[in-house]
Amino acid sequence: xxxxxxxxxxxxxxxxxxxxxxxxxxxxxxxxxxxxxxxxxxxxxxxxxxxxxxxxxxxxxxxxxx
Amino acid sequence: xxxxxxxxxxxxxxxxxxxxxxxxxxxxxxxxxxxxxxxxxxxxxxxxxxxxxxxxxxxxxxxxxxxxxxxxxxxxxxxxxxxxxxxxxxxxxxxxxxxxxxxxxxxxxxxxxxxxxxxxxxxxxxxxxxxxxxxxxxxxxxxxxxxxxxxxxxxxxxxxxxxxxxxxxxxxxxxxxxxxxxxxxxxxxxxxxxxxxxxxxxxxxxxxxxxxxxxxxxxxxxxxxxxxxxxxxxxxxxxxxxxxxxxxxxxxxxxxxxxxxxxxx
Numbered sequence: 001x002x003x004x005x006x007x008x009x010x011x012x013x014x015x016x017x018x019x020x021x022x023x024x025x026x027x028x029x030x031x032x033x034x035x036x037x038x039x040x041x042x043x044x045x046x047x048x049x050x051x052x053x054x055x056x057x058x059x060x061x062x063x064x065x066x
Numbered sequence: 067x068x069x070x071x072x073x074x075x076x077x078x079x080x081x082x083x084x085x086x087x088x089x090x091x092x093x094x095x096x097x098x099x100x101x102x103x104x105x106x107x108x109x110x111x112x113x114x115x116x117x118x119x120x121x122x123x124x125x126x127x128x129x130x131x132x133x134x135x136x137x138x139x140x141x142x143x144x145x146x147x148x149x150x151x152x153x154x155x156x157x158x159x160x161x162x163x164x165x166x167x168x169x170x171x172x173x174x175x176x177x178x179x180x181x182x183x184x185x186x187x188x189x190x191x192x193x194x195x196x197x198x199x200x201x202x203x204x205x206x207x208x209x210x211x212x213x214x215x216x217x218x219x220x221x222x223x224x225x226x227x228x229x230x231x232x233x234x235x236x237x238x239x240x241x242x243x244x245x246x247x248x249x250x251x252x253x254x255x256x257x258x259x260x261x262x263x264x265x266x267x268x269x270x271x272x273x274x275x276x277x278x279x280x281x282x283x284x285x286x287x288x289x290x291x292x293x294x295x296x297x298x299x300x301x302x303x304x305x306x307x308x309x310x311x312x313x314x315x316x317x318x319x320x321x322x323x324x325x326x327x328x329x330x331x
């Protein structure tokens with residue numbers, strides 16, 4: 001299946017969890033937050049969150065600003 | 067002697083936002099600094115205890131490491147919702163910031179357009195109400211409008227942060243009387259007034275405090291100054307000077323001169 005991570009189409013294995021895909025994408029465990037289809041997924045739920053084909057993920061972190 | 071004690075007293079009186087003590091009345095932003103080394107020297111010189119960061123896509127660049135820097139300096143991060151145009155976008159960004167940084171503090175920004183970056187008051191109030199309901203400590207960046215400031219305070223915001231002039235303009239405080247009216251409107255509430263945006267130089271930060279603001283938030287005036295470290299120190303001293311002057315009670319303005327030496331009679 002494919003998932004969209006920050007606008008980039010990414011291949012993922014069928015049955016992969018959110019945690020699997022984020023780890024494969026090199027997303028660090030600290031200082032980031034993930035929204036799936038516009039809803040925040042708490043870090044504690046990443047491993048138990050299944051993905052469906054075509055799902056839209058946004059991965060955010062803090063940068064200089066304001 | 068008594069005067070000196072009174073003078074230190076007002077400077078020791080801590081800034082309280084949502085019941086938490088903030089160790090400095092100068093809140094800094096991290097935007098606009100040429101690099102992290104420049105930013106670090108400016109933050110240290112400013113004496114700030116609370117500093118804004120923005121939330122962006124992980125791979126969008128823009129300086130990873132700002133969080134590590136704040137952690138190392140012992141400065142609390144204040145995530146903002148910069149770039150959001152609607153209440154829905156701002157609420158999602160605030161929730162992502164809470165998850166990423168583990169803080170319920172949020173500098174709520176909902177701007178109307180890119181040219182003015184002025185707050186959209188209707189979306190702002192809507193977002194503030196939703197975030198207060200969701201347990202956030204909400205610090206809204208707002209217009210210099212006493213009516214809107216009161217409505218934000220009524221909604222449960224922990225502070226109100228009126229602009230002096232549009233973000234990044236360095237035009238100072240364009241409507242000092244409105245700022246004074248906001249200060250007066252908040253006088254009976256535990257809601258500090260933070261002058262946010264538009265400060266260009268130290269005298270304007272001092273003026274904000276003389277008008278009765280509880281704190282000043284600025285970024286560009288320091289980070290884009292020719293010497294950010296020196297300007298950060300100037301801002302720190304200006305905020306202290308303005309607060310002391312406010313507490314000291316300025317003389318009334320007079321139309322005609324009044325001799326300060328004894329008159330010959």
